[in-house]
Amino acid sequence: MDSFTTGLQLFDSTIRLSAPLLLACLAGLYSERAGIFDIGLEGKMLAGAFAAGAVATWFGSAYLALLAAVLVSVALGLVHGFASITHRGNQIVSGVAINFIAAGTTVILGQAWFSQGGRTPSLPNAARFNPINLPGAEAMRGVPVIGPLYYELISGHSILVYLAFLLVPFTWWVLYRTRFGLRLRAVGENPAAVDTAGISVPWLRYRAVICCGVLCGIAGAYLATAQGAGFVKDMTAGKGYIALAALIFAKWRPVQAMFACLLFGFLDAVGIRMQGHPLPLIGEVPVQFMQALPYILTVVLLAGFIGKAIPPKAGGVAYVKER
Amino acid sequence: MSQPFAKLPAWADYGLLPLINLIVAFLVAGLVVLLVGESPIDAAVLMVKGAFGSGDGVGYTLYYATNFIFTGLCVAVAFHCGLFNIGGEGQAYIGGLGVSLVGLWLGNFLPWWLTFPLAILASALVGALWALIPAWLQAKRGSHVVITTIMFNFIAASIMVYVLVGVLKPAGSQAPETRVFAEGGQLPGLGWLLDLVGLSMRSAPLNVSFLLALVAAFLVWVLIWRTKLGYEIRTMGFSPKAARYAGISELRIIIITMMISGALAGMMALNPIMGAQHRMQLDFVAGAGFVGIAVALMGRSHPAGIVLAAILFGMLYQGGAEIAFDMPNISRDMIVIIQGLVILFAGALEHMFRPSLQRIFYRLGRAKNRTAAAAIAGGNQ
Numbered sequence: 001m002d003s004f005t006t007g008l009q010l011f012d013s014t015i016r017l018s019a020p021l022l023l024a025c026l027a028g029l030y031s032e033r034a035g036i037f038d039i040g041l042e043g044k045m046l047a048g049a050f051a052a053g054a055v056a057t058w059f060g061s062a063y064l065a066l067l068a069a070v071l072v073s074v075a076l077g078l079v080h081g082f083a084s085i086t087h088r089g090n091q092i093v094s095g096v097a098i099n100f101i102a103a104g105t106t107v108i109l110g111q112a113w114f115s116q117g118g119r120t121p122s123l124p125n126a127a128r129f130n131p132i133n134l135p136g137a138e139a140m141r142g143v144p145v146i147g148p149l150y151y152e153l154i155s156g157h158s159i160l161v162y163l164a165f166l167l168v169p170f171t172w173w174v175l176y177r178t179r180f181g182l183r184l185r186a187v188g189e190n191p192a193a194v195d196t197a198g199i200s201v202p203w204l205r206y207r208a209v210i211c212c213g214v215l216c217g218i219a220g221a222y223l224a225t226a227q228g229a230g231f232v233k234d235m236t237a238g239k240g241y242i243a244l245a246a247l248i249f250a251k252w253r254p255v256q257a258m259f260a261c262l263l264f265g266f267l268d269a270v271g272i273r274m275q276g277h278p279l280p281l282i283g284e285v286p287v288q289f290m291q292a293l294p295y296i297l298t299v300v301l302l303a304g305f306i307g308k309a310i311p312p313k314a315g316g317v318a319y320v321k322e323r
Numbered sequence: 324m325s326q327p328f329a330k331l332p333a334w335a336d337y338g339l340l341p342l343i344n345l346i347v348a349f350l351v352a353g354l355v356v357l358l359v360g361e362s363p364i365d366a367a368v369l370m371v372k373g374a375f376g377s378g379d380g381v382g383y384t385l386y387y388a389t390n391f392i393f394t395g396l397c398v399a400v401a402f403h404c405g406l407f408n409i410g411g412e413g414q415a416y417i418g419g420l421g422v423s424l425v426g427l428w429l430g431n432f433l434p435w436w437l438t439f440p441l442a443i444l445a446s447a448l449v450g451a452l453w454a455l456i457p458a459w460l461q462a463k464r465g466s467h468v469v470i471t472t473i474m475f476n477f478i479a480a481s482i483m484v485y486v487l488v489g490v491l492k493p494a495g496s497q498a499p500e501t502r503v504f505a506e507g508g509q510l511p512g513l514g515w516l517l518d519l520v521g522l523s524m525r526s527a528p529l530n531v532s533f534l535l536a537l538v539a540a541f542l543v544w545v546l547i548w549r550t551k552l553g554y555e556i557r558t559m560g561f562s563p564k565a566a567r568y569a570g571i572s573e574l575r576i577i578i579i580t581m582m583i584s585g586a587l588a589g590m591m592a593l594n595p596i597m598g599a600q601h602r603m604q605l606d607f608v609a610g611a612g613f614v615g616i617a618v619a620l621m622g623r624s625h626p627a628g629i630v631l632a633a634i635l636f637g638m639l640y641q642g643g644a645e646i647a648f649d650m651p652n653i654s655r656d657m658i659v660i661i662q663g664l665v666i667l668f669a670g671a672l673e674h675m676f677r678p679s680l681q682r683i684f685y686r687l688g689r690a691k692n693r694t695a696a697a698a699i700a701g702g703n704q
Contacts, residue, residue, distance in 0.1 A: 039469065083671035092407055092469055094671030096616060100663025105355060107656040112359040118656070241473050248470065286489070292481035295474040299456075302466035302474075 008152045010269055015157065016227065018265025019164040020045070020219045024243035025250070025257045026164075026171050027215030031077075033175065033252055034208030035188035035314040039095030040080055041216055042240025043102030048073040048220020050106035053120035053231030054113065056127040056224070065127070065225050066160075070217030076102065077213030078206075085205050088318030099240075107233050118233040120224070129158040129226040158226040160218060167215070171254040184208055188312035191319040201319045216240075245298035252312060264294050331677075331684060337628070341621060341669060343676050348664035355660055359652045366646055366653060373645025374638035378517055380645070382527025385513075386599065387611075388630075388637030389529075392536040393591035394615025395633050396543050397584045399624040403547055404580040405560035410457060410472025411588040412612025413479030414450040418589025420483075421445030422596045423491065423501055423603040430508025438507050442597055443535065443590060450589015451582040453479065458581030462574040468581070476612075487605050500604040510598045528599035536594075536633075539587060540626035546583070556580050588612060610659070617662045620670040636662075 024041045031038040048069035056065035076098050083094040107118035114120050137155035140147045175181040183204055187194045191201045219239075224231045242264050250256035271290030331340070353363035374384045394411045401408035408414075425442040433441075457471035487499040496502075510531050514524040547553040559566040559576045567573060595607045614636055621635070622628025636658075643658045668675075 039473075079667070083667065087672055087675050089671035089674060091671075093616075093620070093666060096409065097663045097667035097671055100613070100659050100666060102663075104656045104659030104661075104663060108355060108359060108652070108654065108660065111654060111656075112652040238477055241470075241477075244470065245474070286485050288481040288485040292478045295477040295481075299460070299466070299471055299474050299478075302470060303460050303464045304466065 005148070008148055010266075010273060012152050012156075013269040013272070014262060014266040015153070015161060016265075017268045018261040019157075019161040020222050020227065020239055021243045021246060021261040021264055022164045022258055023160075023167070023215050023219035023222065024240055025246045025261050026167055026254065027212040027219065028244055028247045029171065029175075029252060029254060029257060030184070030208050030215070031212035032247065032315055033188045033312055034184050034205050035191060035312055035317065035319075036081070036084055036205055036209055036212075037091040037095065037316045038080065038209075038212060039092050039244070040076065040098035040102075040240075041095075041212075041243055042236050042238070043095075043099035044073040044076045044213060044216035045220040045223065045240050046099075046106055046234070046236045047076055047102040048217040049224040049235055050102075050110060050120070050220075050231045051217075052221040053123070053224040054110075056123050057114070057121050057230070060124070060127045062127055062129050062221075062225050066129075066218065066221040069221035069224075070214050073217030073220060074210055074213035077209045077216070081206050081209040084318065085202050085209070088320065091316050091318075103234065106231070110231065110233070120231040123225065123229040127225070128229060129160055129222070131156045131158055132162075158222070160222040160226050163218065164222070165258070168254050168258045175254060180207075185312075188314055191314050195319070195321060201321070205319075242294055242298070245294070245302070248311070249298070249301045251310070264297075267294050267297070331681060335680065335684065337623060337625075340673070340676065340680060341623060341628075343680075344668040344673065345621065345665065348661065348668040351664050351668075352657070352661045355657070356653065361650045361652060366650060369646045369649055370639070370642030372642075374642035378522035379525040379527040380641060381522055382513075382517060382524040382529040383641040383644075384634065384637040385533055386527060386529045386594070386637070387640040388633040389533045389536045389594045389598075390591050390611040391614050391618045391633035391636045392540055392630055393587055393594070394612050395618030395622060395629040396539060396615075396626065397588040397591075397612075398615045398619035399622065399626070399629055400543060400547070400556075400587065401580060401584040402619060402624045403553075403560045404556045404576060405563065406461070406577065406580060406584075407469050408454065408472055408581065408584050408588075409469055409616065410454060410475050410585070410612070411591075411615045412608055412610070413472070413476035414453045414585040414588035415591040415608045415612050416476075416479045416483050417453045418446040418450035419592040419596055419603050419607060420486065421447075421449035421589065422592045426504040426508030426597055426601075426603075427491075427501060430504040430506070433507045435507055435510055439510060439531070439593075439597070442508075442593055446589040446592050447586035448589070450592075451586040453589070454581045454585025455578065458578045461581075462577040480606075484605065487603065491603065498604075501602045504597070504601045508597060509601045510593070530594070530598035532590075532594040532598045535590070537630065539590065540630050543587070544626040552579065588615070614658075614662055617665045617669070620673075621665055 024045055028038050028041050051072040052065040052069040055068035056062060080094050080098055083089040084091040110118040110120060134155035137151045141151045175185065183194060183199055187201055187204045194204065195201050223235055228235065246260035246264055247257060249260040271293065274285060274290055356363040356366050374380050394415060397411045397414070398408055422442050422445060425438055425445045429438050429441060453475065457468050457475055460466045460471050461468040491501045492499055493502045512524065513529045513531060513533060517524045547557065555566065555571045555576055558569065558571060559573065563573065591611060596603050600607070618629055618632040618636055621632040639658050639661060643655055646653050647655065
């Protein structure tokens with residue numbers, strides 16, 4: 001029974017930790033499927049988290065905070081679009097620039113506005129997205145196996161976690177069952193064909209970048225107002241890059257993206273839990289190794305030792321309309 | 324819209340355009356300063372005064388510039404091959420291992436002029452090896468070098484924390500750093516250089532690795548524009564297809580380029596470790612690897628441009644530290660914003676002002692031709 005509870009708690013924190021990864025990963029999916037590489041997921045998430053933290057502090061409303069996060073993140077996404085779609089700049093360079101701008105601006109503005117070393121003040125529960133107890137969770141708690149499973153694992157997350165996981169089938173539906181999705185995929189594979197069909201390539205790609213911004217904003221708001229209570233300097237800590245890795249690992253497909261994010265979230269959860277606990281046979285694993293594990297795993301996965309990931313064909317290439 | 328594009332003269336392409344991009348980046352940075360409630364002009368004056376107003380200011384500026392020359396060259400060499408090496412940060416961090424091992428061990432019984440070349444070799448070798456893996460994965464397995472080098476930055480950071488906290492820390496010490504190197508592991512300062520121009524360096528850590536950085540910049544110029552290998556690297560960067568057609572081995576060039584790039588990043592570790600602190604501390608790279616991206620973009624991947632851009636960023640670092648005394652709201656992180664803006668305007672948006680500039684030059688050229696033609700016609704009558 002004890003190991004059952006431990007396992008449940010492990011999976012529970014897996015879900016919490018993978019939610020922001022999943023949101024960022026799906027964000028990247030919209031953008032990259034349309035042929036716009038996005039290294040800037042990290043920066044957009046960070047800027048979104050800061051906007052959420054600041055607005056929640058001023059107005060005390062989690063939903064306003066979410067809105068602010070989305071707006072800021074979309075604005076940065078539009079900068080990325082302006083550079084890489086309108087001016088056909090290098091998409092990777094532009095993404096890197098956005099990461100630095102976000103990293104610097106959040107700290108400078110945070111320090112100037114709140115004077116707490118770059119963080120925003122701690123948020124009261126009223127200004128956060130709090131865990132929701134699903135109907136019947138308390139009542140079912142006593143039921144063996146299913147009860148704790150429902151109570152611990154499925155119930156008791158913030159609404160953004162449910163949103164993140166609901167976005168998986170939604171994204172699948174958009175991508176594979178709507179006209180917009182078809183065009184989105186087409187513009188990432190063969191923009192000339194889309195152009196020939198009389199559809200504007202830039203406008204389609206801008207919409208993809210906006211979708212990406214919205215989801216990154218939600219991910220940022222989750223970090224600052226659901227998982228944490230306020231913005232902390234550099235709080236994304238590489239999550240944007242891990243999400244990118246998960247996206248490649250999932251070969252740019254939504255359902256697989258969810259499993260990849262759950263895997264990375266699980267590794268994170270195991271790493272946190274294993275700190276100071278020696279393993280049988282191996283002995284105590286250094287914390288640093290567990291922290292590096294997602295990155296090592298990503299490199300191994302990217303190296304194609306487990307299947308080859310083929311990116312959208314027109315990814316990273318600006319479209320030049322023939323004259 | 325078929326626009327006649329005049330070719331820009333070289334001075335406009337390599338001087339004017341980067342300058343415009345830079346000015347725009349600083350104007351936007353000025354807006355952030357305004358948003359924080361300080362005067363951008365006062366901040367700029369403070370910064371320039373802090374960076375060049377005194378002997379130790381100049382010393383610090385050039386000390387930081389040394390780091391950025393190395394990392395800028397690292398990014399630039401890879402750029403010439405069409406590769407984007409974001410891993411300079413990690414390669415420099417790991418390169419510190421090479422420097423420290425030489426400093427800790429050989430520094431005990433060899434003079435500095437013997438340890439220095441050995442430390443150069445060690446740091447370059449470790450940095451190159453750290454870049455070798457992403458290079459091999461890119462060339463052989465097709466995994467994107469951008470993503471792998473980012474991952475390798477994180478892995479390097481974890482390894483170095485492990486090594487500094489668990490292995491190299493002297494017994495009984497709390498701080499995650501090595502012991503101070505013996506005499507032979509310390510590089511001499513360049514106080515005499517500043518004395519020549521009548522400045523006193525005082526406590527600034529400028530040291531001989533600055534000269535090494537200048538030599539490295541010259542060697543990179545020789546490599547890229549005066550050797551067969553450099554020609555192959557540039558061919559690969561311009562057109563991988565043409566390179567393949569010409570019988571240039573993609574695998575070989577990618578691996579060699581990335582190893583040179585990594586070696587340059589690794590050598591950056593000499594400056595803070597052997598030159599300034601005489602010990603290896605946690606996070607001694609402090610973002611210099613990333614500054615290298617901005618420096619390389621601003622210097623247009625040319626060593627001369629990189630040295631100038633590195634000095635500019637050295638000024639920002641040193642002047643930025645000085646501003647923080649008078650304007651507590653503006654910390655070092657302001658540099659990160661400027662860095663990002665420079666990367667945005669000089670890198671991703673480098674084409675934004677080009678068409679309008681070309682149009683202006685085209686009009687100027689046409690006007691000149693017309694007056695010349697009128698003069699000739701007038702002469703004939």
